Amino acid sequence: MVTDLITSFILVVRNFILLTFSPYKTMRRISEEKDIYQPAIIIGLIFIYFKFIYYLRDKIYPATLIYLIFVINFLLTVFFFYLLSKLFDKDKKVINLSSFINTFTYSLFPTLIWFLSTSILYIFLPPPRTFSLMGKGFSILFIAYSLSLLIWKFIIVYLALRFSSKQSFYKIISMIILFLIWFIPYSILLYQFKLFRIPFI
C-alpha cells in the first residue's frame, strides 16, 4: 500500500507538471486512469491547505467543517456533470463516474495554486493595496497572474468535461451554463454564511 501511495504521488506530480505543458494529452490520459489513490492524494493536499489557512483566517468555523463543505461542493459538481452527461448522451457512449472524479480532482490544481499563493502573499504582502507605483505594479501583475490561472482552469475544466462526458463543444457549453445557473446562487449563499469568500471549486 505504501509503495502504491508513493507511486501515485509521483504520478500526481508528473501529471501536474504535464498539465501545464500539454493539458490536452495529459487530461486524455487522466480520464483513462483507474488509480483511486491519485484523487485521494489531491483531496488530501486540499485538506492540508484548509488546515494551513485556518491560522490566517478569522476563526469562525473549524477547518474540518470548511473542508467537508468543499467535499460536498465537489461531489455535487461531479455528480451534476455526470448525470447531465448521461442525460445528454444519445449515442450510448461509455461514460464512467471514475473518469469524472479523476479529471475533476486534477482540475482543482489551478484553484489550489491560486488559493495557496494568495494566502502566502497575504502573509508577506498583506492588503490593502496602495495607489503607489509599487502598489499599481503589484496589482497589474496579480490580476495577470490570477487571469492566467483562471484561463488554465477553464482549459482544464473544459477538457475534463470533454474527455469524461465525450460530448461536443456546444453540449459542454450548455452543461457549464446549466451548472452556473445553480452554482452562482449557491456560492452567494456560502458567502452569506461566511464559509467561502470565493468558492473553492
Next chain:
Amino acid sequence: MKSINLRLTRKMNEVFSIEPNDLGLNLFTNYFRKVTSYLKTAPFIVVIPLTILISLFLYLVFGRLLIKLVTILQYGY
C-alpha cells in the same frame, strides 16, 4: 512486434476516444481548431502575454478600481 502492435492499438484507442468537434459551419470549426491548437500544448506561451496585456488594458480603463479589486481578491482566499 506484438507489444508494439498492442501499444499502437492502445494509443489509437486513446486518440480516437472522442469524436472531433464540429461547430456546424466549416468556418467556425476551422477557426475553433486553430485557436484550440495554441491551447492544447504549452498554453502559457500564449496565456501569459495575453493576460498581461488584458491587465494593463483593465488598469487603463478602470484605474483605481482595479487596485481595489486586488485588495478584495487578496482577502478572498
